Every structure is written in structure tokens, then in C-alpha cells.
Amino acid sequence: MNPFRKDPSQIIPFRSYGTSNHLYAKGRALEDENIDLSKKGFLTMLWIAYKRFGTVLIKHTDLLLTLPNGQKIEIKTDNQGYYLIDQTIKSLWELVDADGVLSYEISFNDTRHKKRTFGDNKFKGEIMIPSETAKFGVISDIDDTIIHTGLTSRFKWQVIKNTIFKRAEKRIPLEGAADFYNTLHNGKSGNECNPIFYVSHGPWNLYRYLELFLKANKFPKGAILLRDFVNPLTKRFHKTSESEKPEKQKEILNILKTYPKLCFILIGDSGEHDPDIYIEIAEAHPERILAIYMRSVSHRKKMIRVRGLFKEYETVPVLLVEDSKAAVEHAKEMGFI
Template structure:
């Protein structure tokens, strides 16, 4: 008899407030992906499993907080679930860094399948510390991780995504140190929250989480895009007037923390300059600075330099390396 894969709940690092719980994740079959494996065929197999997911739809789930309060939800047709509820007194449940832990479990049969013995899946939500002076919203692709989005026909994206393990991906030099300093802030203990946004699909969540962890980036919510095919955004145009999902996520972060100013970090390769300019012009009092990593692409750099030439709404720095960014951040009073 054919043995079916066990089922699991993937929880995504998300964010909330002392009275607002925002939890996102996905229920899928456990394909046994080992992110530590290397070698051409292992990486190819992992990539195939990552995108050929067997979702668990219409599954009833129960989230349990550490004080035993529970919330029920159900997965959609793609296996995703979202809990977006007002719930009081969450701050006492967080640790020193502002992370609230919870357990989420299947609470019913899935078709003919019995729930396995290991039915407690750990998740975390960031509730920023009251000591935070500002937040940081950073792109991932070609900002801290070289993806090759500016390469001809995007072939570097394919090569890096499929044929390189998360542990072998090399971050831009000094990026983790810069982000750690921003997280620590001027006092060295501010616990300023970091939010990582990307056009990558949720299928790559565990891959990117491992990359950030092994390279010592501060832990933060990882906010990705809802689509099944990682190359959809490259070849499929958006409808007229539709805002990029990254931009909508940034706007939601600003709305969630109305009293917290933010630093935006991106790169000059794709859409970050346009998105960040629009956000800064809409919320000039909320954006402290914009850092744009320069990319090795002459035409794109000429365009970006033109965009920012007369832009005076908020301070903008086009940087070649993290040392320049750290120096500027100290001058601005963001770091000690």
C-alpha cells in the first residue's frame, strides 16, 4: 500500500502588537527536505519538492498561547491560514527580544488520515519592544543576498535559487553587522525590530530563514509573496494600478505601528527605488532614511541616480558597501 507523507504546519515569523495577533503559515505534506544537503541532484530534488508542495486544504487548526488561550482557524484551498485578531494582554507573553511563542496543531482528521503523534508546531510573532526607537524594513534580494535579478534573462536567479544551498549563499559583506547595529540602536540595547520583505514566494521561507540565521542577521518577520511559481513575477505583468505585494506589506507595517518611524533598505536593481519614494512621499514624517545598495548595472544606476537627484523628502544614500552605510547611520544618530 502506498504510504502517504506525514503532514506538517509551517509557521512564518510574523508581527503584531500588545493587543493584535497576526499569524500566518501553511499546512503541507512533509516532503523531508534537508536544507543541509549539497550536491547537484540533492539541490535539484530539494528545489522540486519546495515548489511541488502537497497542500493540506480545509484543515481545522488550533493555536495555543503560553497562557493557554486558544484560537481556531482553518486552512484555505492552498493550505494557507491567517489569524488576524484583536486579543488583549499579549506583551507579558513575550521574551526580552519581543518574541511571542505559540503552538499550533491540527485538531481533526485530514480526510482518512489520522493526526500523527507529533502534532505541536512552534511559531513566533514579534511584538516590538517599547524601548525601540525605530524599525527597519529591508529587502532581501540583491540587498543582503545576491540573487542576480539584474542578470540577463534572469538566469542567475534560476542558478542561485535552485543550485545553491542556503548555507552556501554568501551575503553582501558587512550586511549582517550593519543590521545588528541597527537592531541594537543608539543605546546598544534598543531591540529595534527588523522586517525582511521579498518578492520571493512563501515556498522559499525555510530556505531564507536558514540563510539569515547561519549568517547572523537579527531575527525578524520574513514577509514573502503569495504565488506558486517563483518566476511568475519576472514574466507576468501586473494589472494596471496594482501595487506590488511588497509595497502593500510595507504599508501594513506602517499602519500596525503608527508611532514608530522606519529606515528603508533596498537595492537599485529593480523596483525598490520607486516603491520607497512613493512610501516616503506618502509618510515623510515616518521615514528616517533610505539606504539603496548600488548594483553592477549601468543603465539601472543611471535611472536610480536620476530618481533621487532632486529628491529631498527624506535622506537617501546610495551605498557601495556596508561601511558607508554604518558611517552615515552614526552621523544620523541611529547608532552608538
């Protein structure tokens, strides 16, 4: 094995969202560490986790995005290997399939990396563009809302155990979550194709892991929106403004801005910051939020706090649920499904 040999180059497109006249495509170029998420074994899973967070980024390299109609867009990755295309393009709706998905190809446009890719230097990306039949959108947290992570556990050991030592397809979703989300996606008529947005505090390094989990457990396809990885060893040296909103909150506000005529259902858990974020959003946009569903967590102090927040809250309907059954019943009463 040659220690100086570079790994093959790859592009990981993140499933994003856009409109009929606005293209928003995001992803990352990095070296292919040959991560096989289906492999088993304690040491193997530990090694995969190391490679997942120790990626070698491909910075400042030229990429070429190709739309189904042959239109091409040139873009360059930034100093973290990310690419972002955020521009107005008319008539994108003509390129969208029945599920509201616009598929595209992206490839290296730099000779240094063209020859270092597996296959034919074509990577598939997707952008969710809501159908005109959509009645509302669903914005959902991931951690402890659809998948148990253990964020409320002491010292966060359960988070480490679940994320590093459990394969994505073996992670068990919270009971009834997939069926509930598919029912919301289909809506009351059964063919509304209501868009789903999965938003998490998790880093982009977990994108393929979460994508595999959602697919394996038959959740409806939707945009997966994460954040940049922050090294916990250096985080304390970076000062942030107390007025700065969490990345998840910024993303939700951007979704509302992107679809000004669409109302939304917010789904989260009671363990971390979802209650505070959702209340602030509902207070700012009460006419846009149809309901808030908060999954209860096994943490007495946190639940006491959350129940206090919503005890006399009347701006929008809020339901604290133990499982998806209560949420389904409420959604039927409200006419969402």
C-alpha cells in the same frame, strides 16, 4: 515503496508581526516532503527544488493555535493551505520575551492529520512584537540587499543558480550586512531592540530556505514577509490592474499602519522596483521615513536611472551605497546607532 501512501502532515508557521493587543499569525499546512536543506549534489539540489515548489497542500483542515498562557484559537486553512489569525487579543505583551518574540504552538485539530505528523503534533511559531524601548523599525529587502541573487543578470540565470543549486547556509551575505542590521537592531543605546522586517518578492515556498540563511549568517531575528507563488507559465493569462500596488509595497504600508507611532529606515537595492516603491512611500509618509539606503548593483543602465531618480530628491535622506560601511557612517551621523 507504496506510491499511494501519503506523506506525513506538517505545519510551517511563518514568522510574522503584531502588537501588544493584536495577534497576526500566518503559516501553511502541507505534506512533509522530507526536504533536507543541508544535502549536497547537483541532482539532489534539483530534486529538492522540485519538491519545494511542488508541495501538496492541506486544504480546509482544522488547526488549533495555543498561546503561552494556554489560550486556544481555532482556525481552518484556506484552499491554498494557508492559515491566518488576525484578531484583537489584549495583554499580549505579557507573553513576549526580551527580544520581542511571542512564541506559540499550532497543531492539527483534525483526526485525519493528527496521526500523520512526526512527533507530537506540535509546531512552533513566532510573532515579532516591538518593544516599548524601540526607537525605530527597519524594513529591508532581501534579494541583492542582504544576499546576492543575480536579479539583474541576463535571462535571470544567476537567480536560478543561486536559489536552486546553492545551499542556504553556503550562500554568502553581502559584506557587512549582518553586522549593520544587528547594530540597527540594538540602536544607539545598545538595547533598543528595534524591530526588523524582511520583505521580498520571493514566494512563500522559499520561507524555510531564507529563514535558514538569516539564522546561519547571524542576522537579527525579524518577520519574514514573502508572497504567493505565481506560476510563470500561467501568469500571462491573469490580468491585473495597472493601479494595483506590488505585494511588497502593500506589506510595507501595512507595517506602517500597524505601528503608527514608529518611524522606519528603508533598505533596498537599485536593481528592481525598490527605488520606485520607497519613493512613493516616502512621499506619502515623509514624517515616518528616517532614511533610505539603496545598495548599488552592477548594472550600468539601472544605476543611471536610479541616480537620476535621487539626484535632486530631498523629501528624506537617501544614500546610494556600494557596501555597508557608508551606511554605517551615515547611520552614526544621523544618531540611529
